[in-house]
Amino acid sequence: MKRTTAPVSRRDFLKLTGGTLAVAGLSGFRMPPLDSKIPIGTQMWVVRQEAAEDLAGTLKALADLGYQGVEFADDYFGHEIKDIRMMLDDNGLEVMGNHIFLQSMQGEELSKTLEVNEALGAKNLIVRWLRPEQYANKDALLTLSEEMNAVAAQLRPHGMRVGYHNHAEIFAVHDGEMAWNILADNTDDDVIMQLDTGNAMHAPEPPDVVELMRRNAGRTLTVHIKPFSAETPAAYIGQDDIDWKSFIQLAETVGGTECYIIEYEIPGTPPLKALEANIALFKEQVKAA
Numbered sequence: 001m002k003r004t005t006a007p008v009s010r011r012d013f014l015k016l017t018g019g020t021l022a023v024a025g026l027s028g029f030r031m032p033p034l035d036s037k038i039p040i041g042t043q044m045w046v047v048r049q050e051a052a053e054d055l056a057g058t059l060k061a062l063a064d065l066g067y068q069g070v071e072f073a074d075d076y077f078g079h080e081i082k083d084i085r086m087m088l089d090d091n092g093l094e095v096m097g098n099h100i101f102l103q104s105m106q107g108e109e110l111s112k113t114l115e116v117n118e119a120l121g122a123k124n125l126i127v128r129w130l131r132p133e134q135y136a137n138k139d140a141l142l143t144l145s146e147e148m149n150a151v152a153a154q155l156r157p158h159g160m161r162v163g164y165h166n167h168a169e170i171f172a173v174h175d176g177e178m179a180w181n182i183l184a185d186n187t188d189d190d191v192i193m194q195l196d197t198g199n200a201m202h203a204p205e206p207p208d209v210v211e212l213m214r215r216n217a218g219r220t221l222t223v224h225i226k227p228f229s230a231e232t233p234a235a236y237i238g239q240d241d242i243d244w245k246s247f248i249q250l251a252e253t254v255g256g257t258e259c260y261i262i263e264y265e266i267p268g269t270p271p272l273k274a275l276e277a278n279i280a281l282f283k284e285q286v287k288a289a
Contacts, residue, residue: 037286038251038252038257038258038259038260039068039069039094039096039258039259039260040066040067040068040069040259040260040261040262040279040282040283041067041068041069041070041071041093041094041096041259041260041261041262042062042067042070042071042261042262042263042275043070043071043073043099043224043261043263044070044071044072044073044075045073045075045099045263045265046263046264046265046271046275047062047271047272047275048073048075048077049271050271050272051077052077052078055077055079055084055087056087056090058272059087059088059091059093060090060091061272062091062093062272062275063091063092063093065272065275065276065279066279066283067093067262067275067279068092068093068094069093069094069095069096069259070088070093070094070095070096071095071096071097071098071099071124071126071222071261072095072097072098072099072120072122073098073099073128074098074099074100074101074104074128081116081119081120082119084120085119085120085121088121094121095120095121095122095123096124096222096259096261097122097123097124097125097126097163097194097222097261098117098120098122098124098125098126099126099127099128099165100113100125100126100127100128101127101128101129102127102130102147102148102151105125105151105154105155105162106147106150106151110154113125114155114158114160117160118158122160123159123160123161124160124161124163124192124194124221124222125155125160125161125162125163126162126163126164126165126192126194126222127148127162127163127164127165128165129167130144130164130170132169135169135170135172135179135183137174138174138175138177138182141174141179141182141183141186142182142186144183145182145183145186145187148162148164148183148187148188148191149187149188149191152187152188152190152191153188156190161190161191161192161221162191162192163191163192163193163194163221163222164183164191164192164193164194165194165196165199165224166180166193166194166195166196166199166200167196167199168199168200168202168203168204169203170183171200171203171205171206171207172203172204173205178207180193180207180212181212181215181216184216184219189218189219191219192219192220192221192222193216193219193220194220194221194222194223194224195209195212195213195220195223195224196223196224196226196263197209197223197224197225197226197227197228197242197247198224198226198227198228198263199224199226200212201228201241201242202228209242209247210243210246210247210250213247213250213251213254213255214250214254217254217255217256218254218255218256219255219256220251220255220256220257221255221256221257221258222257222258222259222261223251223255223257223259223260223261224261224262224263225237225260225261225262225263225278225282226262226263226264227239227240227242227264227278228240228241228242229241233266234266234269236264236274236277236278236281237262237278237281237282237285238281238282238284238285239281244282244285244289245285245288245289246289248285248286248289249289252289260282262275262278262279262282264278
């Protein structure tokens with residue numbers, strides 16, 4: 001499948017304009033003005049143990065901490081989707097996405113996936129993991145891109161988008177280019193490149209996450225805000241190695257970012273305590289940016 005775009009793609013347009021022009025109304029993208037506040041959510045994987053014991057109580061706790069939404073990981077903790085939707089509504093929480101497997105959006109699995117996510121209210125279906133052979137070289141990445149584009153075409157009529165959540169391995173270089181960028185260059189503009197800052201920094205040769213967002217303008221529609229410190233692995237946001245000010249400035253201009261998803265998983269640190277501290281610290285970074 002060849003990528004079909006206008007003579008000047010959204011990505012090139014944003015690069016040429018410096019990302020300062022709004023692209024509202026174009027294929028569902030929302031580019032917030034500089035003074036806007038992008039909603040902040042978290043990944044349910046972070047609080048999976050708490051949610052398994054008391055989902056309603058966990059969702060209330062997240063809302064009380066100031067989180068505006070959650071992203072699922074295809075785990076519904078033994079509850080019916082309709083009941084989860086009710087819990088979310090009761091706490092004013094939006095569904096920022098769902099992490100699932102690529103094969104769940106292909107073939108006979110697609111109809112079930114559509115049914116579940118339409119009931120849940122998940123519009124962003126993010127590929128949570130890939131087999132190593134799917135990104136082992138450029139040819140494999142081009143094949144993967146075709147698969148992602150095919151899935152994107154099937155999701156569009158339902159108001160949904162497919163995306164990919166990075167792990168460290170996707171930043172290997174093939175033929176002079178990072179696998180992440182090869183995937184971005186060969187997928188349609190509404191395929192979400194969900195950048196996980198912490199995972200990226202764990203790559204053998206860590207990329208510049210700020211430059212990744214700039215380079216792939218308009219594609220970082222959702223982003224995982226995960227701190228990383230080489231010297232202090234348990235560091236919270238703002239106490240780590242990431243240039244959050246520059247990152248946030250790009251998210252609110254060229255990134256096209258629609259939601260921030262805070263993720264923090266350090267053994268021995270209670271998840272809700274960590275999420276409470278990190279949302280406060282991240283809001284400080286947003287103000288400073």
